[in-house]
Amino acid sequence: MRLLPVLALAAGLVTAPVAQADSGHTVRFATFNASLNRNAPGQLVADLSTPDNPQAREVAEVIQRNRPDVLLINEFDFAPQAVDLFRDNYLERGQNGARPVDYPYAFIAPSNTGVLTGFDLDRNGSTNTGNDAHGFGLFEGQFGMLVLSKYPIDARNARTFQHFLWKDMPNAMLPDDPATAAPKDWYSPEILNVLRLSSKSHWDVPVKIGRKTLHFLVSHPTPPTFDGPEDRNGTRNNDEIRFWADYVTPGKGRYIYDDKGRRGGLSPSATFVVAGDNNSDPLDGDSVPGAIDRLLDAPRVIDPHPGSYGGVLAAREQGGANATHEGDPFFDTADFNDNAPGNLRVDYVLPSKGLIPVRAAVYWPTDELSRLNDASDHHLVRVDVFVSGR
Structure with missing residues (x-):
């Protein structure tokens, strides 16, 4: 049996067979920006309704060969119907000799992408473009997120932070209007009273591994580009990353509230x-210098x-901006x-102490x-961690 908890629907927990941890074992966690977004609502469902979409097959094969x-x-566009279609038509069918993979549990919830604010956020004279939404999107839910798991998800205790306001982060790095001397004034007080921090959402998804609960903290901060000298996307990217750093650091997450009104960060x-x-x-x-370092x-x-020799070869063969990078391409x-910008390290899987x-x-x-490698412009990143059974 499967669990597909959708925040907009009152779904309950369903049990399914899963390996039990006694003294403990290794669990593989992964992130993959799979570029399964589409340009119109309903298109992802249409594409996944048959088992022969070439890109979805490549994405599924990447997942099958890594087996997180x-x-x-x-x-992955916010389309709950697409979740079962992706599992049934792609993941549970072997792709090019790869073994099928089964994820009995899934978590999907709404995204801020495409949800219009009613304001002209980019000052182009319009209030109804993707740039005027809480997160860039041509329709509500485009560029959303999906969590798949072989282990039970405690959906009732999941926390989502879709509606957390950017201004409610202490010392938020709000963007400056370069035409004025006032600080942090790109957005008016009226805009800041509605503008959310998350360009998609931030989710705390509890996963039950044996007798332990592990919190899978997932998000997709906005790219720090596609703006102007005010750097409204760069500053937001910085604070979206900072959110998790504060959430997991004792004493720093007291200001945080979730979509149900519960306050505070993660238990120490x-x-x-x-x-x-x-x-x-x-x-x-x-990105803003030091943005990801807040979390790392x-x-x-x-x-x-995590790294790969493929990243080294790609940087060497492609040249361009890669030749000027300071970072080691092994980690791209x-x-x-x-x-x-050339190849970058932007996807992360970071376990806790x-x-x-x-x-x-x-x-x-x-x-x-x-x-x-053509399935997406991102590569799957995986980390195996030992989870004690005690």
Whole structure:
């Protein structure tokens, strides 16, 4: 049996067979920006309604060849019907010799993308474009998120932060209007009274692994580009990343409230894995300097430094901006435009202290499976962690 908790629907918990942890075992966590977004509402459902969509088949094969136990998919439009279609028609059918993979549990919830604010956020004279939404999108839910799991998801205790207001973050890095001397004045007080922090959403998804609960903390901060000198996307990207750093650091998350009104961050005794496309490289690219370091350097976070030889070869062969990068291409996770910004490390799987990283990798094949590198401009990132049964 499957569980598909959708926040907009009152779905309950369903049990399904799952391996039990006694003394403990290794669990594979992964994130994959799979580019399963579409340009119109209903299109993803249509594409997944048959088992022969080429891109969806490639995405499914990447997942089957990596076989994560708990997976975040970024850029999966908010279409609950599409979840079962993707599982039935793609993941549970072997792709090009890869073994089928079964995820009995799923979590999907609404996204801020495409939800119009009623204001002209980019000052282009219109209030009804994707740039005027709480998160860029041509329709509500475009570029959403999906969590798939082989282990039970405690949907009743999941926390979502879709409606958290940006201005409610203490010392928020709000953008400045470069035409004035006033600080943080790109957005009017009226806009800030409605503008949400999350460009998609932030979710705390509890996963039951044996007798333990592990919190899967997932998000997809906005790219720090596609704006102007006010850097409204760069500053927001910084604070979307900071949200999780504050949430998992004792004493820093008191200001946070979720969509049910519950306040506070994560319990200091809880274990977690932060995952997602954070659109921020530690050394290169266009994000605010130090943005991702807020999370990487948080006292309870472990960076297992996943990497690939494929990233090294790609940077060497493609050249362009890659030749000027400070970061080691071994850690790159995304293959972007060669001229700018080049390949970057933007996708992360970060376990907490209390978990033991066993191995970590970026899936960037260089053999006959390199054809799968075209599935998305991002690569799946995976980290195996040992979860104690006690």
